[in-house]
Each structure stands twice: as C-alpha cells, then as structure tokens.
Amino acid sequence: MVFFHNMIHPGSTAVNGGFVYMFPTRPTFKVLHELHKMMMKLADTIKNWPPEKAVSEGENDQVYLNRLVLNKYGGMEATMMPFSEFPDGKWFTASESQRISWHPYVIHNNWIIGREEKMKRAKQWGHWFIKDNGECDDEQVKKIINL
Known part of the structure; x- marks a missing residue:
C-alpha cells in the first residue's frame, strides 16, 4: 500500500487514511x-448514541489503519510518499517559507x-478546476502547472 504521511508526524509511519495505491495482495486484503x-x-x-455525542479521536478509521500499518498486520508492507512532495491539508496553514520549501x-x-x-x-488556493457548467477550467489547469 502507498500512503501519504500525516503532518503531525511527517517523518514517522503515521499515515493519512486516504491511501494512494494498493496492490491486490493477500496482506492488503487482510488489512x-x-x-x-x-x-x-x-x-x-455508537449506533444508539445521541447525535451530539462525539466519537473519541482515538477511535476512527485513520487511527485503526495506522495501528495496522505500524504492526505490519497480515504481512502488509507500506510505502510512505515523501511529505515534501505529497503533503496533507496542513500545507494550507503552513508558513509561506515552509510551503515554498516543499514541491x-x-x-x-x-x-x-x-x-x-x-x-x-x-x-481559494486556485486548486479547483471545474467551472460552474461542469467543464474543466483549462486556463486554471495551465496556470497551476505553469504551462
């Protein structure tokens, strides 16, 4: 499985729940x-909890997935994409100098x-490429990839 790092722990094995790619192997199936x-x-x-009761931050898909990845559950191997090339949403709140240093x-x-x-x-950040009519905004695509 290929994952993005989690900003809280960019050099660790903490992964984002939105993995990028996986091979259809027995370990992947097991995970x-x-x-x-x-x-x-x-x-x-939680099925009978009142709507206002929140689930603990320690109980969610990302926490569970991290636990499985860290323990190499079922023999699964994970590859972490470099954080500077594949940052998570904390990129939007990082300092300008940090954002510039990442590519x-x-x-x-x-x-x-x-x-x-x-x-x-x-x-807001110019990362939206769909016009109101549903067509691709080719000009915005060119702008963001510097064509």
Missing part, C-alpha cells in the same frame, strides 16, 4: 478486512471538515 471489522465494531458501539505534486485536502469547506478552500 482491509481487519479495518472493516474494526469499523463495524465501532459502528455497533508538492498532490496536496491531500484534509484537515478541514465538510465537502463544501474543502471545495471553498480548493477554490
């Missing part, structure tokens, strides 16, 4: 199967809650 079991157990635990190919638009907020942030 995803175990992750599913863990999530179903959590779902069963990202892809920025994982996380660390913000909600689809609308993600879209708004992508537009």
Whole structure:
C-alpha cells in the first residue's frame, strides 16, 4: 500500500487514511478486512448514541489503519510518499517559507471538515478546476502547472 504521511508526524509511519495505491495482495486484503471489522465494531458501539455525542479521536478509521500499518498486520508492507512532495491539508496553514520549501505534486485536502469547506478552500488556493457548467477550467489547469 502507498500512503501519504500525516503532518503531525511527517517523518514517522503515521499515515493519512486516504491511501494512494494498493496492490491486490493477500496482506492488503487482510488489512482491509481487519479495518472493516474494526469499523463495524465501532459502528455497533455508537449506533444508539445521541447525535451530539462525539466519537473519541482515538477511535476512527485513520487511527485503526495506522495501528495496522505500524504492526505490519497480515504481512502488509507500506510505502510512505515523501511529505515534501505529497503533503496533507496542513500545507494550507503552513508558513509561506515552509510551503515554498516543499514541491508538492498532490496536496491531500484534509484537515478541514465538510465537502463544501474543502471545495471553498480548493477554490481559494486556485486548486479547483471545474467551472460552474461542469467543464474543466483549462486556463486554471495551465496556470497551476505553469504551462
């Protein structure tokens, strides 16, 4: 499996839940199967909770996935993409000097809650390439990749 690093621990094995690529191997199947079991157990635990009760930050898909990756569950091997080339959403709040020192190919638009907020942030930073009519904004694409 190929993952992005998590900004909180950019040099560690802490991974973002949004992995990039995986090979269809038995270890990958075992990891995803175990992750599913863990999530179903959590779902069963919280199914009758009132809507205002939050789930602990220590209980979620990313925490579970990190645990499985760290323990090389089922013989799974993970590759971490270089943080400077594949940063997570903390890139948006990093200092300008940090952002300039990184040379990202892809920025994982996380660390913000909600689809609308993600879209708004992508537009604000010029990382949105869809016009209101649904067509690709070719000019914006050219601008962002310096063509």
